[in-house]
Structures are given as structure tokens and as C-alpha cells.
Amino acid sequence: MNNFQFVNPVKIIFGKNTLENLPSVIPAGSKVLIIYGGGSIKRSGLLNEIKNTLKNYKLGEFGGIEPNPSYEKLMQAVEIIRSEKYDFLLAAGGGSVIDGTKFIAAAVPFMADDPWKIISEHIPVKKAVPFGTVLTLPATGSEMNNGAVITRKSLKSKLPFMSAAVFPKFSILDPVYTYTLPQKQIANGVVDAFIHVMEQYMTYPVNAKIQDRFSEGLLLTLIEEGPKALQNPQNYDVRANIMWAATLALNGLISSGVPQDWSTHMVGHEITALYGLDHAQTLAIVFPSMLKVMKNEKQQKLLQYGNRIWDIDTNMPVEAQIDKAIQKTQSFFEEMGVKTHFSDYHLDKSVVEKIIDSLISHNMTKLGENGSVNPDIVRKVLNLSL
DSSP states (O other): OOOOOOOOOOEEEESTTGGGGHHHHSOTTOEEEEEOSSSHHHHTSHHHHHHHHTTTSEEEEEOOOOSSOBHHHHHHHHHHHHHHTOOEEEEEESHHHHHHHHHHHHHTTOOSSOTTHHHHSOOOOOOOOOEEEEEOSOSSOGGGSSEEEEEEGGGTEEEEEEOGGGSOSEEEEOGGGGTTOOHHHHHHHHHHHHHHHHHHHSSOOOSOHHHHHHHHHHHHHHHHHHHHHHHOTTOHHHHHHHHHHHHHTTSSTTTTTSOOOOHHHHHHHHHHHHHOOOHHHHHHHHHHHHHHHTTTTTHHHHHHHHHHHHOOOTTSOHHHHHHHHHHHHHHHHHHTTOOOSGGGGTOOTTHHHHHHHHHHHTTOOSBSTTSOBOHHHHHHHHHHTO
16 A cells, blocks of 8 residues: 555535534634526525525625536636625535635635636645535535636636645535436436546555455445436435445545546546536546556456456456456446447547647646556547547
């Protein structure tokens, strides 16, 4: 196991009716800006619940955060917060809203230059506006980590940033708020969480048995509960297990002391920025092909994964075990209703070189746990994904 430091300061408030805890975790006298997405929290009644719960606070609203939060939209919120002196932010939504709020929180006090440089030039974030979250879409784990991915439409760039300053102060996780999600979002969330785990697990062994078993438990839970969530969206126990699995998939626990990959994510970000596909859709397209191309580097973990997750007979030839493990993974995404080829989204081979050019322009030329996923490897992966 590799050396590591693990710190996660986020207070998780999990379960039914936990919204009532909001006044106990937002400092009294705060001026709170509620940040949300396309308006589903209005239709569901959640926005009114939040307002009623915070009736003794000064409140404002900022809606319209996109599924891939854009710098252009987020900077509108930054200007409002600066001019109207909000001192606490509350993100109510899924990972996109929370990611967007992290950038807003970091950008508000960043007065010296264009806040995009926080992302493009990796300028350290020294302070941020405090914020909490009310999670409505389990998928990204953003509610319990310090990372975000932001799109700048004018540049067709979708890039990540991380900072200890943008850990949420708290996150309220009530599975009931996920009951009304469209099936597509349920499916995307499960696939997203699944591949988050795999990016940290499917590398090479370092004898980190605890992290492996944690990861395998999360994968098995998502495989068992994902299809159930599509069939019965209002099964509380199913939704609770998926919600907690998605949070644990990317809160730093399973990545501690182990190598990480993230090449599928970096390629996926370029696909979304160029063609507008959902994040989970891009992952489902790229990941099975990435496993096929990188199966020699990942052989030991692929064999372990095939046996422990898919119960593949270890007496089969090694190549057959690996092929079956990859096929089972791809079939699971398809079972969740998330298609796994570019052609399913009416995209053809013309995308390949555009995606590679975009990766190169963002200096994404040495990806993966060993830095071996170069543009030639990505080209093979993309051609396999057509």
C-alpha cells in the first residue's frame, strides 16, 4: 500500500427529513444564496421547503446552472454575490450544481485576475465563500469532496480543479428527494458512480486489501441496486444505498494509498465539451474500450475484478476471463440504459481526431495510472468505441 494522508471535513447528514437540520449548520445571521439548476427543485417543492426551513435568514436565489456548469453562467452568480454581499451559499441539486457552486465560492474572493485561471493555470485557491449542499442526484460524489469540473463554452473546454478550500461544510442526503428523478438521470448516476470506483480500483495491485474490498462492495451494491432503482424509483432502501454508494465512490476513501487512472474521465470530458453528450454517456462509451486496449497493464486487477464482482471461473484461460469481465461491464451499462458506442449517439469516426486534438491542446497526453495513455492509445480506444 502506498503512503497517504486522508482528510475529509464534510459533515454528512443522511436520511429522511434531515432538511430540518439546516438552521443548525448554517451560521445564524448569514445572508444565503440558494443555487440550483433547471428548476426541478421548484416543481418538486424542495425550494419552498428550504425557504421555509431558513425563514429566519436573508435569502436569495440563483437558478439555471447547466448539466455541465459553464464558466459564463457561474460568473453571473459571482457578480451577484460580490455586489449583494452574500456570505453563505447553499447548492441544492446534483453534482453539476455543486461543482458550479465550488467554482463560484472560489471565484468570489479571487479579485486579482480572471477566475478561469484557477482552473486553466492551476492557481491555488486560498479562500472561498463557505457553502453547504442539499443533494438531489447521487452520481458525482461532489457533495463530499473538494473537486469540480467546469466548462467554458467559448473555448469548448471542460476542465477539473481541486482545492481544500472548496470542501462543503455539510451535505444533506435525503434519498426521498431522488424519487422524482427521470430514469435517464438514475441510470447516468449509477454508471457515473460505478466508473468513479473503477478509476481508483482498476489499476495495478499494491496490496491495499481494505481499499479493494471497499471498492468491490460499492461496485456490487451498484450492480444489485441500479436496476432496482429503474424498476421501482420510490424504494427508499434502494435509493439510500445508491446515494451513499455514489458519495463513498469519490470522497477520497477508496483512493487513499492506491494508484488512480482517470484516463476515461479526461477523454470523456473532451467528448462532452465537443459534442454535448452526458458525462455518464461518455464514460460508458470509452471505459470498456479503454479496458480492452489497456488489459495487459491492468491484467491482475481485471482478473480479480472478474472473479470477485462477476464470479468468473478462474480456471478459464486468462484471456477469456478478462474478455468476459469487460463484456459483463459493458452489458451492465446497457442494462442500465446507457449506450456504449458513438454510433448510438449518431456520431461517427470523424470524432476521433477532433477529440485527440482537444486532449493535446489541454496537455492531456500522458494519462492513466502509469502515464502510458498517450494520443495513440486514445486513438485505438476511440476507434474501438465507434
